Amino acid sequence: MAKIKFAVIGNPIEHSMSPEIHEYFASQNKLSNFSYKKILSTEADLENDISKFFSCGGRGLNVTIPFKLSAYKLCNQLDSTASRCGSVNTLVKDENKIIGHNTDGLGFIDDLRTKNISLVKSKILIIGAGGSAMSICSALLNSNQEVNISILNRTIVNAEKLISFFKDSKLEMYNKKDSYDLIINTTPISMSGEEIYLPMDILKNNPTCYDLFYSKETTSFQKWAYNHGVEKCFDGLGMLIHQAKHSFFIWNGITPDTNLLEDNLRFI
Ligand code: NDP
Numbered sequence: 001m002a003k004i005k006f007a008v009i010g011n012p013i014e015h016s017m018s019p020e021i022h023e024y025f026a027s028q029n030k031l032s033n034f035s036y037k038k039i040l041s042t043e044a045d046l047e048n049d050i051s052k053f054f055s056c057g058g059r060g061l062n063v064t065i066p067f068k069l070s071a072y073k074l075c076n077q078l079d080s081t082a083s084r085c086g087s088v089n090t091l092v093k094d095e096n097k098i099i100g101h102n103t104d105g106l107g108f109i110d111d112l113r114t115k116n117i118s119l120v121k122s123k124i125l126i127i128g129a130g131g132s133a134m135s136i137c138s139a140l141l142n143s144n145q146e147v148n149i150s151i152l153n154r155t156i157v158n159a160e161k162l163i164s165f166f167k168d169s170k171l172e173m174y175n176k177k178d179s180y181d182l183i184i185n186t187t188p189i190s191m192s193g194e195e196i197y198l199p200m201d202i203l204k205n206n207p208t209c210y211d212l213f214y215s216k217e218t219t220s221f222q223k224w225a226y227n228h229g230v231e232k233c234f235d236g237l238g239m240l241i242h243q244a245k246h247s248f249f250i251w252n253g254i255t256p257d258t259n260l261l262e263d264n265l266r267f268i
Pocket of ligand 1: 064065066067068069104107128129130131132133153154155158159186187188189191212213214236237239240241243
């Protein structure tokens with residue numbers, strides 16, 4: 001029987017645990033003809049690689065760093081989760097149209113809930129202003145939890161672009177006088193293991209910290225936070241599992257069981 005093809009496209013892509021998660025969901029639901037691959041692409045080849053994947057029978061594609069904003073522009077149609085945040089992480093082909101969704105924000109909120117992290121009236125700092133920062137901003141602004149969000153990014157003009165996309169008074173540029181309840185690192189600084197240079201005063205309220213990057217070991221951002229006295233800093237494995245759960249539903253119409261998966265993946 002021909003395989004039903006799924007994949008994740010990004011650069012770098014080697015670190016991705018999406019294949020393990022989707023293959024686990026498939027076997028849990030007895031989808032035996034399921035395949036999920038990693039595709040390494042470049043900005044120049046992205047359009048061609050996406051269309052090749054679908055023209056060769058691909059059913060669903062996840063998009064990861066750094067292509068979430070570029071892939072958004074290549075979609076023929078967007079669902080509300082993508083149009084609200086200007087970025088996509090899940091593509092599906094329907095007849096001749098590529099339809100873009102974004103499940104990152106939903107996955108992030110699900111993981112906060114699982115970890116009992118309250119958002120009510122929180123002051124939140126998002127570090128980064130790329131594709132995942134856009135989806136997280138959108139999810140937080142739509143959470144009805146009276147949050148206030150600040151953006152700190154290496155390239156100021158990209159932070160300004162993000163803020164002007166949402167046009168929401170609860171969203172502003174980072175101000176060094178402020179203190180935060182929750183800090184979310186959406187940059188890939190943990191990926192390279194490079195030295196972390198972030199303003200120390202962001203930690204003055206002993207915030208809960210969250211690194212979107214995930215690894216079986218403690219990430220560089222987690223180490224940085226713990227070394228500077230933070231008590232709780234999570235990595236993004238839980239979010240990865242929950243965003244995958246929502247993508248799996250879009251493609252297969254089944255909500256997989258995620259119970260115990262995070263613990264199991266850490267011990268494989
Ligand atoms: P993007 O490329 O869209 O955005 C990256 C952002 O990080 C940009 O704001 C960029 O700033 C900034 N940045 C890049 N390199 C550095 C650096 N060396 N120092 C400081 N800032 C930097 O990537 P994504 O938003 O798609 O992904 C970001 C990270 O989040 C990745 O590590 C990815 O694996 C992780 N992720 C995890 C998910 C999960 O489910 N756990 C889901 C989505 C993402 P500038 O504007 O200056 O270029």
